[in-house]
Amino acid sequence: MKIPNKIPVICIALTVVLSGLVYLKVSAEASPAQISQIRNECSSLKNTLNQLHVSDALLRVNMGQRYELMSTKLMDRFNNRAASNNFKTEALSESANNYKSMLDIFRLDYKAYEEKMVLAIKIDCQSEPSVFYDALMSARSGRAQVYSDVVKLNQQIDDYRAAVSQFEKSYQAVGEKG
């Protein structure tokens, strides 16, 4: 089957036009006034981003440690103790595992956010204000995702506490029967 000579040319032309449209759509998110303001405030914006980057890193270290300790020094130890006394610990283990999975997601999302932040900081906002704006918005959504993970982690902490209360009720019920 012979392919008409014009088809590859049309495909390339369509690709170029569509790429241009996508670029225009992305860069259209920042208004001309915003682009102008980014150019004017470039060094100040970079300073703000750098400060936030550093303070978020500190927060990540401190909170990450705290979240880790909730798991290793409390949840795991209580689960082990209950299991070694031959109590049913499925609910406790499931809750602790959900917490650990969420903690892994938090780590990955923070890493993704940090990478986006570094990318935004590296962009020259004087010469590429619209690219800088896009990177800024990308970092913003990354940070929102990290906060969403924190909310879910806090929820998992409550869920584990509820599982402990349930375990306590079961323990008391067994004690009353015995």
Place this chain on the structure above:
Amino acid sequence: MDDNQTFEVENLSFWGKRRFVLLIILAIIISSVLVSVAMMMYDGSGAAQLDLSRPGYVDVRNRTVDSSGEFKNYSSSGTIDQKSIDEFKALYDEQASKTKTADAFKGDPLNPDAMGINTTP
């Protein structure tokens, strides 16, 4: 004896005569590969995000809080009775409250309004 040794050296191949240089080149290649693997692991595992010894983090390096001392050890062995459950609940509630109160990463500091680049009327 010396004549024999001289003869053996003369018969060695190109790389045989340059064994020491070859050793150094191989050592550099192997160490470069190992360093590259280590850097990939450091970057990929998320350890880089926890490393405040990187340049640019000098100001906050001393502000890290070691929370491990705050967490009293709950023994993973021993009997389970009402007293041990109550002890765990007290320890857990205290730390859960502190962890949740921090409410990390709240707010939207990268919002164009907060950054001062929202010029829409």
